[in-house]
Amino acid sequence: MNTVAPEQKEQRRHQSLNIINALRRGTVPADGLERIVVGLDVEESIISRQLDYVADGGGDLKFVRGDFGSGKTFFVARALEIAGSKGFATAHVFISPSAPLSKPKALYQQICANLKTIEAEHALKTIVDNWIFAIEERLISTGRDFGENAVLEATTEKEIESALAGISETNTGLAAALRAYYRANNAGDFPIAQAAIGWIAAESTIGRDFKQKAGIKGEVDDSSAFSFLLGLVEIIHGAGYQGLAIAIDELETTQGLQRNQRERSYQTLTRIIDALDGGRMPHCYFLFTGTPSFFDSSRGIRSVTPLYDRIKVNETDNYKNPRQPQIQLSRFDNSKLEMVALKVIDVYSLAYREVDRERVSYRFIRAMIKKLTNRFGGRVDIIPRIFLKEFIDVLDKCEIYEEYNPADAYEFDAEHLKGELKAEEEAVIVVEF
Structure with missing residues (x-):
């Protein structure tokens, strides 16, 4: 009979608490993402194989394309989690005014500041x-x-x-x-x-x-x-790690820059791609995320033909090929959100105690999703972050109060979300008078 060692059980409980705490705050958990991920089996296998190739001395990349609500940031965090489990050092960088793609030094600073290994943060x-x-x-x-x-x-x-x-x-x-x-x-x-x-x-x-x-x-x-980054990768590999996996998130912010800054940003991107393809960045893996407008608009990479030609995808039918330079994420739908909710119940049960499945039933979950989507213009792809915050609140009340019945008590009130809604969420919310 297989039994779980007490220290492993405690580690699992601690991880469960971290996951629930992050979802309660509306953020992506730092680890344990494999416990709540749904619908990404094919994409994960593609990333895993690429990382194996990089571990053997190659250099590779992938662009992750998706609208708001498709889970790009969650997906790259999961990809970095896979990289960490394979022995890579990782860094997750967000393109911003303080770290624009047009300034390689700022990008390098952010990589160093966010360097992480299985053993250490700020590594x-x-x-x-x-x-x-x-x-x-x-x-x-x-x-x-x-x-x-x-x-x-x-x-x-x-x-x-x-x-x-x-x-x-x-x-x-x-x-x-x-x-x-x-x-x-x-x-x-x-x-x-x-x-x-x-x-x-x-x-x-x-x-x-x-x-x-x-x-x-x-x-x-x-x-x-750039040469410092190459040196850093050599040091990482020489220290016993498989290499360095870097996620560069929110490339679409580049479109808002002045033309000369956009051009320098795209030059940086081209330089990275050419170095990887030319074998000059062994043991290095890049993940980039962007919205469709970044790939297709006149201010995006379509404006730079050589760059666009390198990373465009060939679409001739309804079968997406994630082995092409871009992984195209689909928007969240009801079935995916229901599956996530069920996985979160399992995590919550380990963090606290077994969730009462009669009060938090599958029927209630579907009803709760419907209440939220009705307030956000029917857009289920907009609500995952908000739904999970609300759902954790429901689980908390069920755990604390024996008499609490969410089927009768739960109503979605958007007032308490004022000031924390993102622009895309604000744009579709239905105002009640």
Whole structure:
């Protein structure tokens, strides 16, 4: 008879609580997405195979296309979860005024700031430590007698330079910063070690003092950010990870930029695609998300023919092919939302106690969905986030109050959502007088 170990049961309960807490706040859970995902089996298998190819030394990408309500952000979060389970480091970046695609340095900063592994959030320092430790272990395993630590340290510094030889031909700063970090750590000079990590991450607060001590000229800028990213991927792989999986979300915001900024953004995108296709970014995987207008409008990538030709899809029938450059997500429908609700009940039961299926029946779930869709112009694809917030509230009340019967008590009141509705939700809500 198979039994679940107490620590595993507690981990599962803790994850369940995290999922419910995130849904209660209307956000995407940090992990455990496989427990609430529905209708994406084919797309997940495509991503999984691509990641296997990248782990073997390839470079690849996928564009995720979908309207508001199709679950693009959830899907890329799930894809990064799959990547993490396969041993990749991951980073989830949102295109915004502070991180525009037109500025490679800002993009690189966001990748470093959001770097994550299974073991750690904000994982840049952990990755660098693992990389240096792997170098030392490799040197020790040769059986060579290094005598004093100073000999091992000097040899490790040479290996740091050698490991980044390809990058150092055009960018000496990364290797210099890593040597400075290694020396500072060994000397117990933690402010300098922290400054070195900050400089590698392109943080703007690192001053001249560190650069002078490290013998570094200049800093990460738009012209060097790409080579720094290549170096970062080498470090990640050398630290024992399969590679780096990066999700770049909400590309459609690029359409609102001035023409010269849009053109620079699309140049950045073209450069990434060409580097991946040209084999210059091994062990690196990119996921990009955008609305249909980003792909098809005159201010989107259709305005750049060479780029558009690289990632357009051929549609000759009703059978979508997710192996093409774009995965096209379908809008949420009633059946998908009902399935999610049932999965959430299972998660909630582990987080708290078994949900009363008589009070929270399948019939009630369908009735609740209908109440919400009626207030949002019949658009079920608009309501998943709101529905799940409301649904968790219902489950909470059922768990707290034995006498609470949602079939009689639940009514959807949009007043309490004022100020938190997104533009797309506001646009279709039916105002009651």
